[in-house]
Each structure stands twice: as structure tokens, then as C-alpha cells.
Amino acid sequence: MDSAGLVWVLVSSALVLFMTPGLAFFYGGMDRRRNVLNMLLMNFYCILAVPVLWMVLGYSLAQVPFDSDFIGSFDSFLLSDITAAGDGGTLATIAFLGMFAAITPALISGAVAGRMKFSAWAIFVPLWLFIVYVPVFKWVYGGWLGQRGSLDFAGGTAIHVNAGIAALAAALVLGKRRVDPAPPHSMPLVMIGTGILWFGWFGFNAGSALAANGQAAQAFMNTFLAGAAAGLAWILVEWVRDGRPSNLGAASGIVAGLVAITPAAGYVSGGAPLAIGAIAGAVCCYAVRLKTKLGYDDALDVVGVHFVGGLVGSLLIGFFANPSFFEGSFSEGIFYGGSADLLIEQALANGVAIVWSFILTWVIMKVLAATVGVRAEEQAELTGLDLALHSETAYHD
């Protein structure tokens, strides 16, 4: 890694770290005022626990050696074989990937909001990291799914589809909240969170080039454009369908667009980010309604935004991938003269991630339910998790 690349990856790592507080505000604002601190701590817990786990063993199992098919090794246990000699590229990459590992389980917290025991969450995060995240990440990056030719630039499959379908499994095991859903307690907090997420996402996507080059610059542009196009698409659907555009619609659209462009950011160009963003914004605007039709309580729409948005973006790579623009060695999408092979590989990679993540998340939650219990006491849920679980309340006079 050259020195420009090193600087960019280190800056990007800090940007990605900042996304987790952003996500906490995005979710926390949507939650009830009596549960907002619980929501914030569920997210902040991920940037406390995951860096430790990542350093101890996560990185080693997920990336060492890079080309192992199914799982890494114990060679980098406690990063014992890593030194600061040379250009620092490996250390920067470990930090960068650690930030990704931290935000991925945090995404799931939105689905279980308002009713999960914090003690269960504290155990769920490490279990999920090693049993679900690390293997799927390995298969996509360097492992058998990546070797087959599927593309996932910054984590559409490995992060958003993975966490999104896990959120569904977790919400199903947990069951519905005892009280009816309430409107967001603080829309300004949601908007601040959205702004922070978008800001951090430039590191998430453009940093994933792991270099300071043209691919990073195009990923940056794509992140910029897809977020905008998706926010516009979502409020446009609302305007036509419901009569008024809304702040929550704009925020949700932006996030859906950023999710969708994540897998494609380093592979698409020109108008493609606008198309991917607009499609994701419009599709997710309808997808968030599925929970009412199908009857699962995905409290803050992790499935409708992250799972659906990630899947849409990942599949659209099969149409929009443009290797000649990047002088890259990946396959062409259907719109650029490619065959359907890339689309099939995208579908396969996501299918594998969906099956693995859903089943094992379900099992983890069932095991936790049978041992420590996953559901907060009825009284805690009714009077507020902040006071019952953390002895704090968010707002005082």
C-alpha cells in the first residue's frame, strides 16, 4: 500500500467507526423516548466488544490466509504475527475491516428494539460475530463465493443482506412488542443520524478500494449519487401515494440507497448509481410495509431497508458491472455485453448468505432464549428499558 493509500484507509476507518453512533441516533430517534438509551447502548456495545474480538481472533479467522475456501486460521491470533514493519498497509486493513465487523451486528439491533434483554444482546453479539459474520465474510472475500466470481465491493452481501436476514430471524424468535408501535420520538435525532451515516459511508465504500485511486474516487461518487437518488425516489413515492413527502421517508431512502450501492460502489459508473439508488429507494419504500402484511415485528425496518436494499444492489451488479471503466478484471454486467453468469453468481452468493445467516441466527437466538432468556420482563418493556435495564432516562428537565 502506498502512503496516499495508507492515509485514505486510516481516515476511512475512522469514518466507518463514526457510522455506528450515526446508526445509534438513526435508530434511537425512531424508538420510544423511554427506550432510546437502550437502543444507543446496544449500538455502542458493538464498538466496545467487536474491536476486542476482532483483534483477538476475528481477523485471523476471517482473512488469514486470504484465499482459504471456508475459514481462516489461528495464525494471527492476538495479531501475534503482525508487525509495524513495512508500509503499515496490513495494520490499516485490519483496523478498517474491524470497523465493518463492529457495525454489522449493530444493524440487527433495530429489529429487536424495545424488548430484548441487554444481557442476551451482550452474548448474542460475540456469538453472531464468530458463527455468522466471520464465515460469510470469509466466503465473500477470498473464500469460495468470491473465487467463483461474485462481486461485493464494500459489503452488500457480507454485511447488509447478512445482517438484514439475521434481523428477521432475531425478530421472529423474540416475538412482537407487547405495546403497539409508536411514531418516532425524535425525528431530528433520526435526521442527525442519517447525516452521520452518509458521511461515514464515504469511508465505508470509497475506503473499500483499499487504495487511493480511481476506483476509490468512483466509489465516492457512487455513494454520493445513490444516496441522493434513493432519497428522492422514496419521497416521490410518498408524495404520490400518501400525499406528502416526509423526513423519515427522505432519511430511509438515503440509507436504502447507500445500502444498495455498497456492493456495487467500485464496479458501476455513469448513470448506474442513479438507477440503483432510485430502484432501491422505491422498492424499499414498499418493502417496509411487508412486516404489517406478514406479521413480524421488525421494529425499525432492518429487513425492509438493509436486507431488501442490499439484495437489490447486489443483484443489480449483474446488470450494471462495467469493468472497462475501471480497467478491472471482474465480469461484465448484462447491460455492458456480459452474460447472465454474473447475475447467477450474485444470486448464489446472496442465497448462501441468506440461508446460513437466517438458520444460524435463529439457532443462536433459540439457544439464548432457552438459557439466559432473550425477552425483557413485561414490566421493563411497559415502563421503559432505559430505567429498568440501565437505571437511566434520556430526558430530564
Added chain:
Amino acid sequence: MKLITAIIKPFKLDEVKDALKAANVTGITVTEARGFGRQGGHVETYRGAEYKVDLIPKVRLEMVVDDAVVDRVVEVIVKSAGTGKIGDGKVWITEVSRVVRIRTAEEGRDAI
């Protein structure tokens, strides 16, 4: 002495406060309140899901006044708080048996 309690629309607070000052009312207590009456609530839409908000934000004013000025104060409130539309609020009057100013221990009319 009487306690006058008024529930009014929040955006009318400044107007009512100024009118009461102009009418020589020496003090009021203001509380943010929520409630429902004939006005009912309204519907808010988030991600296409509708939520009925049936407790509407209001402001509660309280003041203790001398019997002689009760009618005038009520008239001032009704005039300054009214919009003629549903949800303007209510005023009611309660008998007060004793009032004490804490700083001086003055009682009755002197404490108002």
C-alpha cells in the same frame, strides 16, 4: 380568592400572557399539557404507516386572583385565547380557601 385555570392552544400563550399583564394580573403559572376534547386528535404518517395522535399538546395557565377581578380576567382570557375554531380550550374557576406568600408569610389578598 379564586383559582382560574385555563387550557389554551400553545401558540396563543404569548398573546394571552400579554393581555393578562395588561389587565394587571400579578402572576401566572404555565404548564405544558396534553389532552383531548371535542377537537379529537390527528393522524401522522411514518414510512406509510398511520399513527393516531389523540392527545393534543395544550398549555395550562393557572392564577389566583381576587374575587373582584375574576370576571374581567376570564373575559380577557376568552378574548385573547379564542380563534373561533374547535380546540380553543376552556376556563374554569375554583374557590381558594387560603393563600400564603412563602417569602413574607403574608396571607390572603396581600399574598396575591
